[in-house]
Amino acid sequence: MLGSICGDVIGRPYEFEFPVRSKDFPLFRHDSRFSDDTILGAAVAKAAMYGLSYEEMLVEFGLRHIDEGFAKGFKAWLLDENRKQGDSYGNGSAMRVTSLPWLAKTLEETVRMATDSAMPSHSHPEGIKGAVAVAVAIRLSIEGRFGEIKKIVTEMTGYDLNRSVDAMRWTIPRFQTTCQTSVPEAIICALEATSYEDAVRNAVSLGNDADTQACIAGAIVEPMFGVPDGIAARCLSTLTPDIREVYDAFVLRTAAIRARDGRSRHNI
Template sequence: MTIAVGEALLTVGTDAGINDIKRAVISNMQDWGKRYPHAGYGGMFRHWLKEKNPKPYGSFGNGSAMRVSAAGWLYESIERTREVAKITASVTHDHPEGIKGAEAAASAIFMSRKSFSKAEIKEYIEKEFHYDLNRSLDEIRPEYHMYETCQRTVPEAMIAFLEAEDFEDAVRNAVSLGGDTDTLGAITGSIAEAFYGIPEVLIAECQNRIDKDSMMDILTEFDRETGQQKLKFGKKQF
């Protein structure tokens, strides 16, 4: 679904309105869902994928934050980043917590690629989204279980990033918590990529493991669109 959202945002362009973004995201997610019907979707989302006129269903699951990363890369203000993140979430996850999780993840990506420090990112996320980021992984790990909500996944994923020394360390931190590790890794990794970059050896390994006839085309286009931003961080301004 990360690919689906990224493709949708690329297709409509950075100045698209709310309704155009919604239509593109819905269409793309349903299309990619049909191509990959056994990707471990939740029950409500699986049903949503088959609907002719799909409606949001009040979810606060962590899928909204897991798929939002493209919104953190494509826009040049944090306000626009949050607006688009909210739209991508609201087509399914229209509960306030589902929207908050997507906005928070996209904001952290935006700030990371704009060269904000970890302290600045932490302060902004705590102030704007009221997540408790003052815990350590060692404190979280003993009592952490299989949580699929934004409120029990997004802050933990961010703490995994905040404690990391590089990209791989961030993903290892996330996975070490247990629970919904693919989602934790996706959220943490998306922030860590913007902050640290990804080692070439890991990029090559991932490219060897994904569908080269469809996913790679979208990733290549996305890299072309955002390549200048990835190579050169912008100024510290919203």
């Protein structure tokens, strides 16, 4: 969860700006703070930890932070008192699943939880696929199977993960926010990374939906590399009390899981 929060905070100032097309950019700016990625990630985490409704938590957190950069379609869904199940395939379903692989008992349960978390607003097959792809990649990373991510995620989703960050940097169109046009790219940014910061810089350098790409890439590499203390402190300091409360509860919950089953976890 920490890896996704920090990726969101670092990437937000560059979201939809003219693409930097370089990994050489200021990691933090005066306007570095969390966005909808972190808000909805907290909503999903709270629902999963306490057995609450994903939809109710998404709506509760979303309405509380309604001016924090939600996509037009999702914002309309939030504000509709007669809302029905949404069929979006935007990458919102993928950005918000990052806590679930840490809370699930198995890879299979990870897939089920990711699917369930997508359904209220992103029930389109591509929306579900994006959520599952990210959750599975994080889970494999947690299990020490980072080297298997490319093969297993490709087999499950059909995503093309054979491209390189350098090649994508000059070929990705702007304003691509669907799962199928941004989730594979974020995963590749993680797979090529040599550190947590490198993964985030890879993601932001692509331009486009920089904060969501960095959120996803950062979450995947967190178990592999950990998050540097300085980055963690800077990003956590931007959280509002309600989101920080969920994060702190998540840290305690996953520490208990670690004590119980001995799984290796870095900077939860």
